Amino acid sequence: MKVCITKAFTFDAAHNLVNYKGKCEALHGHTYRLEIKVCGDSASLDNGLLMDFGDLKNLVDNEVISKLDHTYLNDRFPQPSTELVAMWIFETLKPHIERLNLTLSSVKLFETATSWVEIV
Template identity: 50%
Template sequence: MILVKKFSFEAAHNLTRYLGKCERLHGHTYRLVVKIEGPLNEEEMVMDFAELKKIVEELVISKLDHSYLNDMFDQPTTERVAIWIWDQLSKEMEKRGVRLHEIELWETETSGVVYRGEKV
C-alpha cells in the first residue's frame, strides 16, 4: 500500500548556470508530495499521518521553508532539491519499516519533478 502526504514551503533561488529569466532572483511556493509504501502495521496503517508529517517537517520543511536555496545548493534546480529531499527521508523511512516510494516536487502549478531514488 502507498501512503501519500502533501506539504508546501516557500523558498527563493536563482539559477546561476542558466540563461533566461530564472537566472534572476525569484521565489516559489513549492508543493511536495511524499509517498511511502509498506505493509499495514498492528494499527492497520502503513504509518500514522502525524508521524510522517513530523518527520518531513523536521528533516525537510524546517530547512527549506523561507530559505535562499542557493545557500544550500550550487545550482538549485527542482531536480537537485528533489534529490536532496529523497536523501533526507529515505533512510529515516527504512528505520521505521517502510520505504520511500516516490516524491513529487512542484515549483509551480504546472511544473515539477517526480523522483524515485534512481541514480542521475
C-alpha cells in the same frame, strides 16, 4: 499486498539558477508543493496503519520543511534546480523511512501548479 500513503506539504523559498541563461537566472521565489509517498506491505500494518500521517508530517517538517521554508536555496545548493532539491529531499528522508521497514516510493516537488519533478 502493497499499501501506500501520501502526504502533501508546502513551503516558500527563493532561488536563482547559476550558469543558466534564461528567466530563472534572476532571483525569484516559489510556493513549492511537496508530496511524499511511503509504501509497505499490508502485513506490516500496525493497528491498521502503515504509518501515522502525523508521524510522517513531523518527520518531513523536522528534516525538510524547517530547513527550506523561507530560505534562499542557493545558500544550501550550488545549483538549486527543482531536480536537485527533490533529490536532496529523497536522500534526506530515505534512511528515516527505511528504519521503519517502509519504502520511500516517491518524492514529488512542484515548482508551479503545472511543473514538477518526481524522484522514484
